[in-house]
Amino acid sequence: MAASSAPRYRGRFAPSPTGPLHFGSLVAAVGSYLDARANDGEWLLRIEDVDGPRTVPGAAASILRTLEGFGFEWDGEVVVQSQRTDIYHAELTRLQLVGDVYPCSCSRSEIAAASSARSVDGGLLYPGTCRPGIPEGRSARAWRLRVPDRVFRFIDRVQGPVAQNLARDVGDFILFRADGQYAYQLAVVVDDALQGVNAVVRGVDLLDSTARQIWLQERLGFAMPTYAHLPVIVNAAGEKLSKQTLAPAVDAGEGVPRLAAALELLGHPVPGEVRSGVVNDFWKWAVSAWSIDRVPKVRGIFPGGTLPA
Ligand code: GLU
Numbered sequence: 001m002a003a004s005s006a007p008r009y010r011g012r013f014a015p016s017p018t019g020p021l022h023f024g025s026l027v028a029a030v031g032s033y034l035d036a037r038a039n040d041g042e043w044l045l046r047i048e049d050v051d052g053p054r055t056v057p058g059a060a061a062s063i064l065r066t067l068e069g070f071g072f073e074w075d076g077e078v079v080v081q082s083q084r085t086d087i088y089h090a091e092l093t094r095l096q097l098v099g100d101v102y103p104c105s106c107s108r109s110e111i112a113a114a115s116s117a118r119s120v121d122g123g124l125l126y127p128g129t130c131r132p133g134i135p136e137g138r139s140a141r142a143w144r145l146r147v148p149d150r151v152f153r154f155i156d157r158v159q160g161p162v163a164q165n166l167a168r169d170v171g172d173f174i175l176f177r178a179d180g181q182y183a184y185q186l187a188v189v190v191d192d193a194l195q196g197v198n199a200v201v202r203g204v205d206l207l208d209s210t211a212r213q214i215w216l217q218e219r220l221g222f223a224m225p226t227y228a229h230l231p232v233i234v235n236a237a238g239e240k241l242s243k244q245t246l247a248p249a250v251d252a253g254e255g256v257p258r259l260a261a262a263l264e265l266l267g268h269p270v271p272g273e274v275r276s277g278v279v280n281d282f283w284k285w286a287v288s289a290w291s292i293d294r295v296p297k298v299r300g301i302f303p304g305g306t307l308p309a
Helices: 023-038 060-068 084-096 109-112 185-194 204-220 251-264 277-287
Strands: 008-014 043-045 102-104 142-145 151-156 160-165 171-175 199-203 226-230 300-303
Touching: 008 023, 008 199, 008 251, 023 043, 023 199, 023 226, 023 251, 023 277, 043 060, 060 251, 084 102, 084 142, 084 185, 084 204, 084 300, 102 171, 142 204, 151 204, 151 226, 171 185, 185 204, 199 204, 204 277, 251 277
Parallel strands: 008 043, 199 226
Antiparallel strands: 102 142, 142 171, 151 160
């Protein structure tokens, strides 16, 4: 048997195909790509389309085309979450067998009537109605993961120390939804683990999901990757660029200047000769210049000025 060696550094980019690639996602793609390559690692690409109703037909293909046009090179096949429901089913079953998850019959309006506390996501904190068992005569709509009254702590490579109490800040959260879809939290944890991802670099909007993911890793017996949450690009109103805030799509035809703009927001000024050069030379330069320590330790960046954290 071959001697075991340290696992390969492995990052990933995992866009949700809810529309074309916009500048905010391009920044996350650039950061995760450079972090992987600068550490001589692999970079995987995964389409996160478990949320069927939010998935826009054609968006995944358009995102892949745009990334390719910008010269990103990913390792292996692109993984598509909608083709992996059997895997999520098997992992959810493991949790069901040991009682880590429980069926929940509550509707949104019932939760609203029973709870006034807010979760970090701005939604209502689940009051635990079905924790001891579904009330007589009701049937399961969703499956929730029990969370402990415990503070989860980790050191984010960009944002620094993070602490979150899952019971107080999040509540028992859904892994299988009433509409028959697996939740992002389950799919992302399972895929990161099964794909051997050990360095997650993504937008800071997912920072509040990280404690949930660490808990789920613990319950499923998966290793915890390192985390780096990059600042997200916000508009003049301080809102994250997204389809909802009508962020314009990026076009690979914009080439190096657009990549350079993304990298500069991550704290790496790009020399003029690189900016006016070809895409291959940009990536060569960027891989050698990348240092995650230079990424601004803030949550939101408004191009033209940093907003308060
Ligand atoms: N699919 C998520 C998004 O597009 C990213 C998930 C992740 O990187 O963990 O916001």
